[in-house]
Amino acid sequence: MSNNVKIILAGGFLGAGKTTLLLAASQHLVERGKKTGLITNDQAPELVDSVLLVNSGQSVEEVSGSCFCCNFPGFIEAVQKHQDVDYIIAEPVGSCTDLSATIVQPLKQYWSDKIGLAPLSVLAAPERLAGILDGGNSGLHEDAAYIFRKQMEESDIIVITKTDLMTAAQLNDLVNKTKQVYPNATVMTVSAISGEGIDAWLDEVISRNDAGNKLVEVDYDIYAHGEAVLGWLNGTVALAGETTDWDKFIATLMNDMCARFEKDALPTGHVKAILESGENTVVVNFTGGVNTISIRGTAGASQNCKLTINARVETSPENLDTIVRAVLNAHSEGFTYTEVAWKFLMPGYPTPTYRFDKVV
Numbered sequence: 076m077s078n079n080v081k082i083i084l085a086g087g088f089l090g091a092g093k094t095t096l097l098l099a100a101s102q103h104l105v106e107r108g109k110k111t112g113l114i115t116n117d118q119a120p121e122l123v124d125s126v127l128l129v130n131s132g133q134s135v136e137e138v139s140g141s142c143f144c145c146n147f148p149g150f151i152e153a154v155q156k157h158q159d160v161d162y163i164i165a166e167p168v169g170s171c172t173d174l175s176a177t178i179v180q181p182l183k184q185y186w187s188d189k190i191g192l193a194p195l196s197v198l199a200a201p202e203r204l205a206g207i208l209d210g211g212n213s214g215l216h217e218d219a220a221y222i223f224r225k226q227m228e229e230s231d232i233i234v235i236t237k238t239d240l241m242t243a244a245q246l247n248d249l250v251n252k253t254k255q256v257y258p259n260a261t262v263m264t265v266s267a268i269s270g271e272g273i274d275a276w277l278d279e280v281i282s283r284n285d286a287g288n289k290l291v292e293v294d295y296d297i298y299a300h301g302e303a304v305l306g307w308l309n310g311t312v313a314l315a316g317e318t319t320d321w322d323k324f325i326a327t328l329m330n331d332m333c334a335r336f337e338k339d340a341l342p343t344g345h346v347k348a349i350l351e352s353g354e355n356t357v358v359v360n361f362t363g364g365v366n367t368i369s370i371r372g373t374a375g376a377s378q379n380c381k382l383t384i385n386a387r388v389e390t391s392p393e394n395l396d397t398i399v400r401a402v403l404n405a406h407s408e409g410f411t412y413t414e415v416a417w418k419f420l421m422p423g424y425p426t427p428t429y430r431f432d433k434v435v
Contacts, residue, residue: 098128219344320375
């Protein structure tokens with residue numbers, strides 16, 4: 076790790092577009108002549124985000140098995156593995172909050188002689204943010220919505236993402252509402268797809284050093300339950316068979332999976348998949364109904380591929396496993412499926428390594 080490397084912590088609830096922004100921001104920094112490293116985070120290995128970022132040529136470290144705050148030494152180890160970089164962009168688990176108390180303050184207390192810290196950015200997808208600002212739970216369990224609200228409250232910068240999906244009037248209205256509800260945060264807007272706003276956000280986080288300006292009261296029982304209402308599944312399978320149009324295959328597969336969750340009335344935190352065929356990849360994700368499905372890239376046609384699925388859905392881990400396997404099996408005709416890795420779980424009670432009660 077280089078001395079004076081600056082860490083940019085970019086949190087936000089599941090489906091906020093963190094990984095897409097990380098990739099785009101890293102590319103923008105490279106264009107400025109800067110070297111970057113990325114750190115991803117999840118409760119289990121086989122992370123779509125890591126695969127996507129590694130395939131894009133990024134320097135990536137992964138902290139899996141627990142969140143940054145509950146494995147602070149693991150986070151520091153990942154930071155130290157990045158050699159000769161100017162900036163490290165780190166993406167915490169999407170259901171994680173209390174980052175100021177458990178990550179930012181310890182970094183300021185114990186590592187300020189070796190690293191710089193950007194303001195804590197919290198990303199929010201516009202549709203979900205709008206539902207929360209209107210006083211509802213935006214399709215989430217009330218305790219999961221509690222986590223979303225706490226993420227907003229502790230942010231130094233709120234970044235409204237996916238602005239390419241909104242009209243100028245809709246975006247202006249959402250920005251104004253966000254400023255009213257969270258007056259102590261800087262509110263910014265970005266589109267990782269069009270690139271609009273990315274350089275402005277980078278200029279903000281690079282130029283400022285006032286990280287973790289506030290701490291929030293967090294009820295850890297509600298926080299823990301908000302995470303536990305979601306079943307988590309990370310799985311990777313290898314497929315082999317006749318020459319197949321993989322773009323069509325994964326689009327149909329994910330559409331059917333989304334429809335199954337809708338049919339069973341199971342709220343979705345985030346479901347994403349990456350299909351790799353040789354050097355070609357296609358990424359599909361959704362955060363609600365079929366209208367939220369997004370497809371990027373192309374895997375073309377071939378006789379084999381590798382498919383990684385990450386699902387965060389409001390149901391038991393066992394039921395989530397049953398559903399995902401059922402959808403895969405429904406699309407298995409003509410293929411040989413080989414399970415590479417497969418894990419489903421419920422996150423445990425959050426027990427941070429550190430939790431500061433005052434701003435450093």
